[in-house]
Amino acid sequence: MAFIRRYLIPRLIQYVLVIFLGVTAVFIIPRLTPTDPIAHTIAQIRSQGAYLDPATVDQFIQDLKELYGLEGSMWDQYVALWRRLFRGDFGVSFFQFPTPVSVLVGRALPWTVGLLLTTTVMSWVLGNIIGGLAGYFSRKRWAQALDFTAMVIRPLPYYIFAFTLLLLLGYVVRLFPIAGGAEIGRRPEFSWPYIKSVLWHSFLPALSLTILGGTMWFQTMKLIVQNVNAESFVQYAKLGGVKESIIVSKYVIRNAMLPQVTALGLALGQIFSGALITEIVFSYPGLGTLLYNAVITGDYNLIMGITILSIVAITTAILALDLLYPLFDPRVRYR
Amino acid sequence: MNGTILRAEQLQAFYVLDMFGTRRVVKAVNGVNLEIRENEVYGIAGESGCGKTTLLKALYGAMDPPLRLIGGRVFYRVNGQDVDIFSLRPNELKQLRWEYISYVPQGSMSVLNPVIKIKETYRDFLESHVRGKTRDEIFEMAKEHIAALGLPPTVLEAYPHQLSGGMRQRVTIALAALLKPRIMIADEPTTALDVVVQRGVIQLLKGIQESLGNTIILVTHDMGVQANVADRIGIMYAGRIVEEASVEEIFGNPLHPYTWYLINSLPRFGDKGMRESVPGSPPSLITPPSGCPFHPRCPHTRPICREQMPSFFEPVAHHKVACWLMGEG
Incomplete structure (x- = not known):
């Protein structure tokens, strides 16, 4: 029993903690970079010569925000990320739209x-x-x-x-x-x-x-x-x-x-x-x-x-x- | 008097080092003659770096490079016959080991495999020498052996790191006695142990020797330990034995100036005066002094001491000393 209490449990706690911190870092780091993924995507589409009227752009931004999980405050986004992760949902890929990330990885x-x-x-x-x-x-x-x-x-x-x-x-x-x-x-x-x-x-x-x-x-x-x-x-x-x-x-x-x-x-x-x-x-x-x-x-x-x-x-x-x-x-x- | 069990003749063992094309030869054992008898404790004493451990290695036949046998021979008396150990094939020598002659190493802190239990180490040593025994029989043998020596049987189930230094040393001594060898070689078995533990270790060693009636060659620089255990003592200096006599003779009537200093450095009851130690420091074994190697530190140096190595004189019966002061120069 001492093994479980003194060896196993501390390591399990450490395990959960490292994953928690890792995922948190993955959440924070992209948000600290100056590039805005939405602006980046729209710019990409524009550079291909497509004309987008303002209403479409608004709608587009809304859709992208949803897809990237960028809706609401930072805290809402963070909670939403965890909720999605527990469902095994990593969102949709953009480079092969609209295949889910989990399918591509799988x-x-x-x-x-x-x-x-x-x-x-x-x-x-x-x-x-x-x-x-x-x-x-x-x-x-x-x-x-x-x-x-x-x-x-x-x-x-x-x-x-x-x-x-x-x-x-x-x-x-x-x-x-x-x-x-x-x-x-x-x-x-x-x-x-x-x-x-x-x-x-x-x-x-x-x-x-x-x-x-x-x-x-x-x-x-x-x-x-x-x-x-x-x-x-x-x-x-x-x-x-x-x-x-x-x-x-x-x-x-x-x-x-x-x-x-x-x-x-x-x-x-x-x-x-x-x-x-x-x-x-x-x-x-x-x-x-x-x-x-x-x-x-x-x-x-x-x-x-x-x-x-x-x-x-x-x-x-x-x-x-x-x-x-x-x-x-x-x-x-x-x- | 008992018969001779181990004999060394003009034994020379040098470390030959080749560093960047420069050959350096460390003359660690330089012309040693020994006759060690059955059923005695033969002590070898001398300060650090005088070749004690190398002498033991040579007596044990363990010549691994850079250590090389330069000259001389070592004989074991096996079943009434003298066996020249350096002429044996590796297999034959391997067979003599542990069954006929065993080794208690210096610093048993690290001589036990750290990842296996003590009983596994015992099993490996037993299995390599005893044939036709099952695993259980071998463990049983180890258990009986440990119990007979008065060690707690639980040590067999322990890992080396779970034992104290003294217990580890006792475990290695018991291991060396496992196959009831005729000769046991002990290299500084009490060094790095405190005095109380030292006593237990020495008693164990002495007890084994008495019950097996075998020979122990005990190397230690600790003259106190030598006085307690040894029957005869050889004093080693710069790769040579310089004096050899019974323990009473050595302590009562030291003839070589070096022995005199060694014994005089021991504390005595009631004497609060400064202990006098050997002046100077041990000589280099790469370029040993000419003549008698002790002459640069000797207070009685004569001209001949600088020129010629003295041979053994026997001024008292069974008391040999290599010093010009004892004979005509």
Whole structure:
């Protein structure tokens, strides 16, 4: 019970508080900027050469205010925002009028989550296992060769690396499609041909993300393992003739994993901001492109929708991490 | 007198450091001869940085770079036969460890894996040496062992950070005695503990030695601890043993000037005078002084001391000392 009272409840309160503050910030920040979204929209329409008579403009402003949730005092607007959020209503998108934001996000989300969840987890697992072994056996030839490879790959700018992969494997050797999330014209359905097409299209983006992400995890893990390896308890177990397999798994890797678990939790939270450059290079659907379009077209509702989703995702990831971490490290456990 | 269980001949172990192309050699153990007997506590004393810990590592056969064996040999007496440990394959050496010779490390604050329970550490050490036991049998063995040494059985269920420093040190000593080894090497087991806890730790160590009838090699700079526990003492200075005798002889009749200073720095009941300590500071092990390494700090230096390292004299039976004052120069 002490666990619930002293560990769980404070963290749940913190969780709710962070989301509350985050949403409040999302509410306040656009209202502090000098640009008026309504004037901006009307100016846009006018710049396209449309004539608007004053009555229409008044009506238009009224409609826009309603859509943006800009009616009434600041306090009324704020309460209305929360009321809408609890209904799951983020308003209507402007850049694809009149599709609701929730529909647009819902359309992009599976692509982003599917691609980034897989690659984040995969690169974490691979990078940590290989990095852990390379760190433990850092004097071996193969470990030094891997370390050198990682040192070459890591500083490459992502877009150059992704383009090179795309050119080599999509254009020069036509192994993989060069654009899209699935074959054009194929209806999304739960069938083998469709899934196969999705996997096929996602291969190159996933490969590029896994290699670069994995290299990052590899390098950190290798360093951490080399440090843990020099710790007294590892040296002592070696002097005690403890089996090497036990030393590697239970002494070195288990301790080296601790900071990596934290980093994984944060990386998982980041997923919901999308991967803009990947999506652009591989013309892959997802939240990154959606957010980018929302920003350049001044689609406030959409920006707010994605931002709030991100806030909730990252906070949830941190909460999950906080709750799971005592399983890995007894030192933060409450008795 | 008991037979010899561990013998070191002309042991030389240096740290060879390569920094930006400059080779630096730290002569931490420089020509040590030792004969340690069965069923005794052999104390090694000397100030910090004189090579005590390195000597232990060498005696234990733990030569990891940058520490290198330069010369000499170490023999263990295993089943009536002398075994040269540096000629053993890593596997054979690994097998001797913990079953034949075990190690109580310096600073047991950080030698226990922080993320597993004490019983898991015990299990790992047991499992690596004892074959054909189930998990439960192994935990049972650990429990019996802990109980036999008078430690509370609850420590097995604790994590290292939940134990006090003294208890952690006791847990590591018990761990070293787990497989009833013939030799236990203890490196400063009482350092960083307060005096009351020190006493408990020393009693535990002594109790284990008495019940197992084995040998303990005890390194500590604390002459008080040495006086209480050791049977024989070797005084180490600048990588060499400079004097060796029974504890009574060392304290009653110190022959080397360095030993004299070490013992004279101990407080005594009723004596309120200033304690005299060794003048100067320990010599560099990279460029040790010529001749006798103690000559720059010695009040009785003679010309020969600067030129030649004295060999052992035995002015009293079983009391060896390497000092020119004891013999013809």
